[in-house]
Amino acid sequence: MPFVAHSAQKAFPTPRKLISLFVDDIKAIPKYVKETDSAYLWAIGLGTAVGIYYDQKLIDATQAQAKRWGLKQNDNTKPQFSIFGYAARFPTDTESSMYFLGDGWIHLGFVAGYGLHGALTSNVRSINIAGQLVEGLGVTAFVTQVIKHVTGRESPFATKTKGGVWRPFPDQVKYHKNVPKYDAFPSGHVATAMTTTTIFVKNFPRYRTAIKVVGYTLTSILAFGMMNLGVHWFGDYPLALGIGYMAGDMAFQHSKELRGGLPADQQSGFVPLVSDRMVGISYFF
Numbered sequence: 001m002p003f004v005a006h007s008a009q010k011a012f013p014t015p016r017k018l019i020s021l022f023v024d025d026i027k028a029i030p031k032y033v034k035e036t037d038s039a040y041l042w043a044i045g046l047g048t049a050v051g052i053y054y055d056q057k058l059i060d061a062t063q064a065q066a067k068r069w070g071l072k073q074n075d076n077t078k079p080q081f082s083i084f085g086y087a088a089r090f091p092t093d094t095e096s097s098m099y100f101l102g103d104g105w106i107h108l109g110f111v112a113g114y115g116l117h118g119a120l121t122s123n124v125r126s127i128n129i130a131g132q133l134v135e136g137l138g139v140t141a142f143v144t145q146v147i148k149h150v151t152g153r154e155s156p157f158a159t160k161t162k163g164g165v166w167r168p169f170p171d172q173v174k175y176h177k178n179v180p181k182y183d184a185f186p187s188g189h190v191a192t193a194m195t196t197t198t199i200f201v202k203n204f205p206r207y208r209t210a211i212k213v214v215g216y217t218l219t220s221i222l223a224f225g226m227m228n229l230g231v232h233w234f235g236d237y238p239l240a241l242g243i244g245y246m247a248g249d250m251a252f253q254h255s256k257e258l259r260g261g262l263p264a265d266q267q268s269g270f271v272p273l274v275s276d277r278m279v280g281i282s283y284f285f
Contacts, residue, residue: 013131018138025139025250032246044242051235056162058234059227066228071095075229098225101218102189107137107196128255129203136195136251143243144188149175153185157230164233186240187232193219194244195251202252 013021033041051058063073077096079087088105091097100106111133118126152167158180159165167182175182197215201208219241226232 013134018131018134021135021251021254022138022142024254025135025247026142028250029143029246032250036246040242044238047238048235051233051238052163053235055164055233055235059156059230062224062227062234063230066224071228073229075099075231095225095229098221099189099229099231101222101225102187102193104137104192107133107192110196111137125203129199132199132203132248132251132255133196135254136199136247137192139247139250140191140195140244141188143247144186144191144240147186147239148183148188151185152182153233153236154182155180155184155231156227156233184232185236186243187223187226187236188240189226190219190223190232190237191240191244191247193222194241195248198245198248199252202249 066073072093072095075096076092077089077100078092080090081088089103090105091100111130114126114133115130117123118128118130149172150169152170152175154161154164154167156164158178164184165181170182193215197211197219200215201211204211223232223234223237227234
């Protein structure tokens with residue numbers, strides 16, 4: 001019986017490979033939704049419908065509770081420095097810190113951290129996680145932005161109408177001149193947080209319960225904070241959670257295929273090797 005050693009993915013996916021994975025994910029969305037348990041789809045649909053119906057009451061109650069807790073309704077996220085002309089904005093108080101939990105800087109920070117650790121230590125799992133995050137966050141950003149540009153829902157702080165105004169298929173020039181008038185649905189921040197949480201849960205199955213508790217708690221704080229600031233309605237969240245989970249799950253499954261089907265928390269191991277010329281054992285490391 002022959003023994004063959006293979007090296008699992010030990011390099012961060014190339015831009016070309018990431019683009020290929022991203023395109024595959026987008027193409028696979030209809031199939032993914034079709035194969036999803038209908039109970040989850042009904043939960044997202046009903047949660048969204050009920051949320052939209054009661055949105056004004058829910059946001060009024062949320063802001064009233066926030067005031068009782070001493071929280072203000074001002075976003076004090078401010079530019080701290082600039083990178084290639086892009087202002088890097090960071091929180092300066094509790095309210096903006098809650099909102100910042102879904103900011104791209106935090107989640108791209110995970111990418112940088114795991115990618116650097118993987119590169120310096122040749123750690124397969126770290127490299128895999130960094131690649132999954134890039135792929136998952138890319139899909140999340142694309143899907144949420146497409147839906148935002150199609151639905152055109154007004155943000156709470158920008159509206160004078162209860163529940164906000166919906167402007168389906170808005171003029172894109174007007175959209176970019178006054179984004180808060182159109183980009184509430186769904187929440188990109190909540191979807192991003194869910195993507196990252198899902199990827200961590202699947203990569204560290206031994207600690208899934210603890211990761212879920214921490215991840216879902218922080219996502220809830222984020223959701224509450226954005227309603228307090230009038231950035232999002234409750235009805236913007238159910239679909240965002242579904243999109244975030246889908247993107248994270250797709251990215252994880254792609255990475256699993258690249259590492260030869262090894263368990264998420266296993267960086268090396270033996271797997272059967274069967275081909276038309278041999279039967280043996282393959283060792284991944």
